[in-house]
Amino acid sequence: MAVATSLAARWIPCALTLLALASAPAAAQVASQGRGQLTFTLGEGAGPVGNIAGDVVDQSRAAHEGTLRGFGFRLLAGYQYADFFSFEAGVMHVGPLRSRAGYLGTDQVVAEASLSAVEADLVGRVPFAPDGRIDLTLGAAGTALRTTLATVAGSALPIGQRSTVDERRLGVTIGADVEWRLSDDVSLLAGYHAYPGVGSHRVIGSGNGTMSLIAAGVHFEF
Secondary structure (H helix, E strand, C coil): CHHHHHHHHHHHHHHHHHHHHCCCCCCCCCCCCCCEEEEEEEEEEEECCCCHHHHHHCCCCCHHHCCEEEEEEEEEEEEECCCCEEEEEEEEEEEEEEEEEEECCCEEEEEEEEEEEEEEEEEEEEEEECCEEEEEEEEEEEEEEEEEEEEECCCCCCCCCEEEEEEEEEEEEEEEEEEEECCCCEEEEEEEEEEEEEECCCCCCCCEEEEEEEEEEEEEEC
């Protein structure tokens, strides 16, 4: 929670700066006010789940010390209600991310983690060219980090045992994208989005920290 509060504190001034932009000339902005929007991006996610399997085997280690990477996406729909601002809501998903650890030299514990989130965002759009703008995102996100633990290959542990840990949190999401318009209705964008404070440090078998997504995709207006 402290991490989430710190990140939010850094981005709130950005949102206030964007409010000031609303009174500035909009000669360079892309005319989007009053239009619906749909955004879909694909990319690589990274999460604090690299040592989950090792944490289960050796509880003296911290599960959040390692980071793993895997496939991720975001899908959002929204409405541009002012020259520089829009509201978006949608879902994101990262995973599965797999972690492995040896046990007694013969056995292995495997952890498979994935993060899903439902988010509602305020997006400030800052034009830097007639067809280009930077999109800054600040929002609320409900996250669910699911980790499945399994035993494979060995003699000390029963093979095939599985258990699932679900950790749900309500927190913030922040991000930034560079967007370039191809036509009145279609643009390309790429950027970074973070979801701090996912998981739990109190639960064995759950990662804890910030899940992030670097992704590129397409933005439609209608």
